[in-house]
Amino acid sequence: MRLQALLAHAKRFPELPDDLREARDLGMGRVEExxxxxxxxxxxxxxxxxxxxxxxREAPTVRGFVGxxxxxxxxxxxxxxxxxxxxxxxxxxxxxVLGPMRSRGLGTVIRRIRRDVARASxxx
Numbered sequence: 001m002r003l004q005a006l007l008a009h010a011k012r013f014p015e016l017p018d019d020l021r022e023a024r025d026l027g028m029g030r031v032e033e034x035x036x037x038x039x040x041x042x043x044x045x046x047x048x049x050x051x052x053x054x055x056x057r058e059a060p061t062v063r064g065f066v067g068x069x070x071x072x073x074x075x076x077x078x079x080x081x082x083x084x085x086x087x088x089x090x091x092x093x094x095x096x097v098l099g100p101m102r103s104r105g106l107g108t109v110i111r112r113i114r115r116d117v118a119r120a121s122x123x124x
Contacts, residue, residue, distance in 0.1 A: 003097045006064030013067040016054050024054055033108035036062045040109065042116035049076045049117055061098055065089070065106050073113065081117040086110050 016024065020041055023029055029039040039054040051074045055063040073081060088110055089095055095103040 002093055003061070006061050006068070006094070006097070008064070009067035009071065010057075010060040010063035012071070013055070013063045014052075014070065016052055020052050020054070029054075031109060031112060034062070034105045035102075036105075038062060038066065038109070040066075040112060040116075042113050042120070044078055044117065044120040047078075049073055049078055049081060051113065061102070062106065065094065066109060069109065069113065078117050078121050081114055084110055084114065086114075 016039075020029070020039075023041070024039045029041050031038040031040050036059040037056055038059075041052045043050050051070045053066045053070055055066055057063065073084070085091060086107055089098070089103040089107050094106075098106070
């Protein structure tokens with residue numbers, strides 16, 4: 001059931017805006033800790049968190065988890081991001097579905113979002 005939920009989020013994964021597609025093609029935004037070619041842009045616009053991401057269609061579990069994060073966190077108050085647990089993958093039981101190595105890799109996405117929101121908040 002957890003895997004089915006991830007796959008559903010993978011299907012709803014939002015397309016990148018054109019300017020970020022160009023940035024991705026230049027190698028910008030890459031999450032180096034992930035084995036999958038995952039790209040992530042996090043910022044704050046009008047006091048709200050904005051998240052854009054891109055992951056290959058050939059990696060549906062990665063797309064699903066990142067799609068879930070984008071859906072859940074895009075538009076959030078920056079202070080709410082601090083409350084997202086770094087071990088969310090494990091709390092959701094996804095490590096059982098994806099394995100510990102992939103779960104740890106995807107955990108870096110949460111740390112990156114938290115870090116980028118903190119940096120953007122400092123600059124605001």
